[in-house]
Amino acid sequence: MIEEFFPNVNWERMWEATRETLYMASISVVATFIFGIILGLLLFLTSKGNIWENKPVNFIVSSFVNIFRSIPFIILIVLLIPFTKIVIGTMIGENAALPALIIGAAPFYARMVEIGLREIDKGVIEASRSMGAKTTTIIWKVLIPESMPALVSGITVTAIALVSYTAMAGVIGAGGLGNLAFLEGFQRGRNDVTLMATIIILVIVFIIQYIGDTITSKLDKR
Amino acid sequence: MISIKNVKKIYPSKDGPVTAVDDVNLAIENGEIFGVIGYSGAGKSTLIRMLNGLEIPTEGSIVVAGREMSKIGGSELRQARQEISMIFQHFNLLWSRTVRDNIAFPLEIAGVPKKERLKRVKELVNLVGLEGRENSYPSQLSGGQKQRVGIARALANNPKVLLCDEATSALDPQTTDSILELLVDINKRLGLTIVLITHEMHVIRKICHRVAVMEGGRVVESGPVLNVFKNPQQAITKRFVQQVTEPEETKETIKHLLSLYPEGQVIQLSFVGEGAEQPLISNLIRNHPLMVNILQGKISQTQNGSYGTLFIHLDGEKAQIDEAIAYIRSFEVGVEVIKND
Known part of the structure; x- marks a missing residue:
């Protein structure tokens, strides 16, 4: 039955492409989560009226974030080719997509982290300071736990964006479902392959959204 | 500290x-x-x-x-x-x-x-x-x-x-x-x-x-x-x-009473600590030929003693009222005459 609707789909190839997409997406989500939180914390803490208030640092981080957030992803990949060659050693394959994915997504996520941190009641930070907490204690025990639902719903949105970025990266040779849909589906005119790749991507996106929503509502005790 | x-x-x-x-x-x-x-x-x-x-x-x-x-x-x-x-x-x-x-x-x-x-x-x-x-x-x-x-x-x-x-x-x-x-x-x-x-x-x-x-x-x-x-x-x-010391409606009540009793005087007494414990009003009535009408009173507790206010209306001859006020003043009690204005 399935064979009838998708006569040209090589299931082994499709499964391999799915694994490549999942690999690229999961590594980049983890890295984006870490770098995004670091950048977001820097943006928040150095902003006006906060613990590390520092105009120059805030300006630099903010500009970096804005620049990389504004460059269209497909252009970013091309721009980063020399950088990727140095870091990864090649520009073909799943690993080659990672630097562009992370550099493209981390600033995007950093802004969401910053928004999440801004939503924390200032009084709670003041209370922690009044108890004699160090800044590191405030970061680990107040800022991150108190903004966790926002951090998780932010990374959910970012992860979904990253799945579509991997498809774009696939077009220029990074492998994955995007690569398969482009080479086998589009260039050979096999629409069923493109359709199947799309369905799998949709399923991945729905699963990510479901997991994200579940964790967010579990975490949120407000 | x-x-x-x-x-x-x-x-x-x-x-x-x-x-x-x-x-x-x-x-x-x-x-x-x-x-x-x-x-x-x-x-x-x-x-x-x-x-x-x-x-x-x-x-x-x-x-x-x-x-x-x-x-x-x-x-x-x-x-x-x-x-x-x-x-x-x-x-x-x-x-x-x-x-x-x-x-x-x-x-x-x-x-x-x-x-x-x-x-x-x-x-x-x-x-x-x-x-x-x-x-x-x-x-x-x-x-x-x-x-x-x-x-x-x-x-x-x-x-x-x-x-x-x-x-x-x-x-x-x-x-x-x-x-x-x-x-x-x-x-x-x-x-x-x-x-x-x-x-x-x-x-x-x-x-x-x-x-x-x-x-x-x-x-x-x-x-x-x-x-x-x-x-x-x-x-x-x-x-x-x-x-x-004053409930919110006090001012209005007093105004109303002043218009009700145009004769005599409305006075506010403030008692502090021991002053609150003397039988002032009964002495007042006993010693002065006056009508004494209690309008409103309140006692508040503080950490270092109690504090009270009492509004009364005195009616009678002018000289008697003045004497009564002087009498109250001789105790440790604050007196304020409330005027109709």
């Missing part, structure tokens, strides 16, 4: 510098409940935040428990803050932590091992009467319960001073009273020095030993609560005292 000397706090702003606290001098004794009252913008919030170094004074010195707060920083300041804890109007609990973990937070900061932490939290939960709610999250608690968590958290590291920043202003009157009773209880049991700021005279009357009235960044009046009640000097202090 706390000495505040010539303290000034000036904030820069776009319209020039703003003086939030202007040359304040106060000495707060060990074990005392000291209240600072003022309307919003009077500088009391800034003043209390200078006591634990959340704000640094522009000028002057603040010494709390032997430490000059304006001069220390880093780990010494953090150490000092563990001895000067604070509770807040909006409680400022961590919503992501249970009651138990919220109370344990200052202990984590102080580096207390887990086992001791749990033991101490248990004691504190009992102290503030929150048994059975240890695993609840703040969002599942009422305002009064949240403030109890706030108090338990503040007491965790056995502080010497407790600062209360409008701690009851977000609570209903009944809950306010139960929190105030808890504060008095803690003050007596632990000998803790408490400094509180508020805009409600009710709070001052109920638990404070001494009070300072702030207006425009300055302390305009201060002293033992009963003295301030008995003899308020400044207009603003009189307004605050009226908050508790």
